[in-house]
Amino acid sequence: xxxxxxxxxxxxxxxxxxxxxxxxxxxxxxxxxxxxxxxxxxxxxxxxxxxxxxxxxxxxxxxxxxxxxxxxxxxxxxxxxxxxxxxxxxxxxxxxxxxxxxxxxxxxxxxxxxxxxxxxxxxxxxxxxxxxxxxxxxxxxxxxxxxxxxxxxxxxxxxxxxxxxxxxxxxxxxxxxxxxxxxxxxxxxxxxxxxxxxxxxxxxxxxxxxxxxxxxxxxx
Numbered sequence: 001x002x003x004x005x006x007x008x009x010x011x012x013x014x015x016x017x018x019x020x021x022x023x024x025x026x027x028x029x030x031x032x033x034x035x036x037x038x039x040x041x042x043x044x045x046x047x048x049x050x051x052x053x054x055x056x057x058x059x060x061x062x063x064x065x066x067x068x069x070x071x072x073x074x075x076x077x078x079x080x081x082x083x084x085x086x087x088x089x090x091x092x093x094x095x096x097x098x099x100x101x102x103x104x105x106x107x108x109x110x111x112x113x114x115x116x117x118x119x120x121x122x123x124x125x126x127x128x129x130x131x132x133x134x135x136x137x138x139x140x141x142x143x144x145x146x147x148x149x150x151x152x153x154x155x156x157x158x159x160x161x162x163x164x165x166x167x168x169x170x171x172x173x174x175x176x177x178x179x180x181x182x183x184x185x186x187x188x189x190x191x192x193x194x195x196x197x198x199x200x201x202x203x204x205x206x207x208x209x210x211x212x213x214x215x216x217x218x219x220x
Contacts, residue, residue, distance in 0.1 A: 002171065005068030007031040007061055007075060007083060010041045013099060014074035016145025017137065018056065019045050020175040027055040031064030038064075065090035070171065073123070074099040074137075080119055084126045092130050095164050097171070098123050099137045101195045109200035111193035120159060120188040134159030134168045135188045138195050140177065141202075141209030153211020156182035156191045180214050 004021055008014040009030030022028045022045055030045075032038035038058030046054045065071050065087045071094055075083050080100050100119040104112040116122035124133040136157045144151050155172045157165050157179050165181050172179035182191055194212065201210045 001026050003027045003029070003067060003069045004171075005029045005031050005064035005071045007064060007071060007073050007087065008079075009058075009064075009074065010037050011074055011076075012142040013137065013140075013145060014072075015041055015045070016142055017072060017074060017099070017175060019048065020145060021171070022046075022054055022056045023049060024174040024176075026171075026174065028057070029064035029067050030056065030058045031061040032058065033061060035060045035063075061087060062090055068094070070095045070097060070167070072097040072099060076100070077102045077119060080122070081126065084123055088127055091127060095132045095134060095167060096123060096127060097134050097136050097168055098159075099135075101138050101192050103196065109196055109203065111196040113189055113193065118185075118188040118192045120192070121185055124160065124185060132160040132164040133185065134164055135182075135185075135191050136168050136172060136179075138192050139198055139212050141198075141211065144209050144211075145175070151177050151211075152213065153209070154178040154180060154213050156180055156194075156212065158182040158184065158187040158191050160185050180217070 006014045006018045009018045010032045018028045030038045042056045042058035045056045071091050098120045102114050102119045120133050120135040155177050157169050169179035
């Protein structure tokens, strides 16, 4: 089992990931700028699991990052840089799973890319070479993560180093989804940009959680 920090774990996507990983038996530290808010979310998850002693804890961002083996960043893009800069020392030598999508409201159905090319590439620049940044979960609707049951949509995992991607893919599987190795950090602009396409499809179809599935590789 892995010790995980979910930074932004009181948000919609963060709480869903924290819940699914706690359900799979991982130790989860929910990080928030307000530790009391994080502990309330941890209590909600423990109650939902009907396991008052489940290793789910609510703490501040810094403590969560220090205690974890793998740090998951699930914050809005507007808080992305500031959060990374604040956590830089605490995440050295670790994998940082970046869930952030660089959306630019109100035109969230149009792909927008920061100067670095993607949120993940920006994160790697900020955190430095001793951190392995890996993109995942950008294309999954937060609503399905908080629900129980299987999820039909699949997850593209792109980032620094095949071994790091493999570890994140195992965590994706533990969260109840199928994972695919989508290659190096250079591919993260494509992975993140697909989110705007999915938002557009949701709106045009009147749907809630349009997702991705990869076909043709099942045999492999």
